[in-house]
Every structure is written in C-alpha cells, then in structure tokens.
Amino acid sequence: MRRPGLILLSLILIAVMILSALQSDLLPAFFNLFTGEVDGEIFADDLDEEAPDGGGSADNGEVPPGNLKSLARQLTEGVSDDYEKLGAIYDWVTHNITYDLEKSKNIGEYGSGAAYLFKERKGVCHDYAELTRALLKAVGIKATYERGEVHPAPGKTENHAWNRALIGDTWYGLDTTWGSGFVDIEKEIFVPRPSRLYLTTPEELARLHSDPEYKEACEAKLRRSEALAAKPRSLPKYEGRLLKLINKSREEEGLNPLKEEARLLDRVRKSAAAAAEKECRGEEYTLDKLGEAIKDSALSLRLSSFGIYTLTLWDYPVPTAKEIHRQILKQKDSFLDDDSVDGLTVGVVRRGDLIAVVMVGLTYY
Numbered sequence: 416m417r418r419p420g421l422i423l424l425s426l427i428l429i430a431v432m433i434l435s436a437l438q439s440d441l442l443p444a445f446f447n448l449f450t451g452e453v454d455g456e457i458f459a460d461d462l463d464e465e466a467p468d469g470g471g472s473a474d475n476g477e478v479p480p481g482n483l484k485s486l487a488r489q490l491t492e493g494v495s496d497d498y499e500k501l502g503a504i505y506d507w508v509t510h511n512i513t514y515d516l517e518k519s520k521n522i523g524e525y526g527s528g529a530a531y532l533f534k535e536r537k538g539v540c541h542d543y544a545e546l547t548r549a550l551l552k553a554v555g556i557k558a559t560y561e562r563g564e565v566h567p568a569p570g571k572t573e574n575h576a577w578n579r580a581l582i583g584d585t586w587y588g589l590d591t592t593w594g595s596g597f598v599d600i601e602k603e604i605f606v607p608r609p610s611r612l613y614l615t616t617p618e619e620l621a622r623l624h625s626d627p628e629y630k631e632a633c634e635a636k637l638r639r640s641e642a643l644a645a646k647p648r649s650l651p652k653y654e655g656r657l658l659k660l661i662n663k664s665r666e667e668e669g670l671n672p673l674k675e676e677a678r679l680l681d682r683v684r685k686s687a688a689a690a691a692e693k694e695c696r697g698e699e700y701t702l703d704k705l706g707e708a709i710k711d712s713a714l715s716l717r718l719s720s721f722g723i724y725t726l727t728l729w730d731y732p733v734p735t736a737k738e739i740h741r742q743i744l745k746q747k748d749s750f751l752d753d754d755s756v757d758g759l760t761v762g763v764v765r766r767g768d769l770i771a772v773v774m775v776g777l778t779y780y
Contacts, residue, residue, distance in 0.1 A: 483533055483546075487553035497556055497582045501589070502614065504550045509595040509609040512546070513537045516598065516605055540592040544576040547591045557581040565624040575624070579617055588620030589613060608731060612637055638729065642695045642767025647688040653763040656736035657772070661751055661759065664744065668752060676758040676777055678716065682708055683762035683773050687725075691764050691771035694727045702773065709775065719780040722750040726772040733765065739772060750776040
C-alpha cells in the first residue's frame, strides 16, 4: 500500500537538508556521503597557506601581531619549564623557516621583521632574529637581538644577527638562521638542515661564529653522533642504478657489460654496513672478512679472481646515484675499467648523512 504523505514528507526533509548544507560547513560532508570521499584526503601541499587562527593580512601586508602570540602559546602549551619553551620555539623556527637567497642579494626590495617572516616563511638573519625574539617575548622569556660580524668559512666575513635569551639567571645564545640549514655554494640553494648545535651558551656560540674550523669540527661530531643513532638502511634502487651507470661507462670505453651477481649481495651489504659503523666512529676499517668469505665461495661461484672497492661519502641531502658514480670515476682506482671482469655485486648502505658503497668485481672461469 502506497503512502504518498510519508513520501512527500521525506522529500521535504531531504530538500531542507540540502538547503541547509548549501549555507553551512556541512556541504563538503554532505557530498562526501554520496561520493565516497573521506575528509583529510587532501594533503597540506595542495592547500593555500593561511595565517593561524584564520587571521588575514593587515592593510600593510603584515600578519597581525596577535597571530605570533597565538603561535607562541600553541608551541609552549602544557610546558612549564622555560628552557623547554625556549627549545620548542627554537625548533619551530629552524624547522619551518628557510633562508631567502634572493632577498639576501637585494634586501632593500623586500619587507623585513618578525611579522614579515611569519607570513612569508623565508627571510634573512635579521628576520630570523626578530621572529625568534618576538616568539620568546610572547611567552615571557627575555630575549635580545644581537648583531655583529661572523666567520662562516675560512677567509669569509659577513654581518649577521642572532639572539640571546635569559632563563632564570642564565643567558643562552641561539642562532636560528644557522640552526635551520646551510647554503650550498656550488648549487646556489638553501638546504634545510635543522640542528640544535646553535642553541648553546653565549660563549660557545661566539666561538662557533668566529672560528670556522671549530664550527666545522662541531658539525662533523654532531653528524657522526646522529649517524650512529640511525639504523643502517640498504638502498636497492641505488644498487641497481649504479650497475646501469657503470655498464654505460664501460660501453663508452668499448668494454663488456658486467653481469649482476646477486649471490654475494647479502654479504656485500653487511660489509657496507660494517664500514659505515667504523666510519661513524672515526675508526679504520678493512674488508678482509668479506675477502675471506668470497674466497670460501670461489669454487661454488666458479671464480678465478675478484676485486673489492669501497667508498664512504658524507653528504646531505643524500647524493643521487649519478653523483656517487661520478665520485667513483674520479678516484680511478677501481676495477671498473678492467676488461677481464665479468660480474659485479653492488651494496649501498645509508646511515644518517653517510653513504657506504662496497662493490665486488668478479672474474669467472
């Protein structure tokens, strides 16, 4: 038996829901109900960056100061210790702000200051120091803006800005510009590389600013400790890519291509991981154990001879397979240009900023 009154009532209710959705934030959810889409599937990179708390830009193009205070409170919410607050703000700035190389070439054509950097998310040392000071002051930490000459590399002097912060009776020095990364001079790009190295005492920061050799040594020490804390990871795609690049180079030299020898891969990777471990600790390493293992397998592999090559490379970001291949060719002390070699096993292991490559060239009978 049909019930026209009930059907009509249902249609009216649906219409009311649609009209309500059109005038509210329920519209996306309403459409998702019928399309099967799920909230949160759009990634952050697909969205326009907006100011926190929904605040727009002021008439002069700067973000209203209230948003800086909101961010500072958000970063330190639930934190009672002032040094932890200092660390939280330092970490946010060094992880979220990038150095603006274009602005550094012509500062007069750009805005400046805390609000400018907060909005643009990129700037120069002056902006970093102003933003850091503003965020610290917003949570009740006394902070100063410091300025002077620094020596980032041997023979290089430049004007720079950083901060000092007072926690209790203790002053701390912090440089959020240097702590956020570094400039790759050859590629002319800024490389984000957040580090706590530049949150320290004023005396230590002064030495890091004035002694480039000491700065380099401290960065190397930190890099080694971070690599030791990281787990070794094999890079199979790099291994396959290196074999292709090596065979391409051999082809250009009129040499026979090398066959991939997979039976030794596990041993070669373990040797690369062991070499990385020793390199991280600053210790000498040999591949004698790998050589003995290959000798023990010579009969089953039908080997008449073999050669072992190793390369350890500290770099950040992780170098490409092409860049590693170029480093191998530069050394010119491998067996890769030997026409008597028939097969090759390539093991590539990453540990932090360290890449360890071990290759075994094989001649069969």
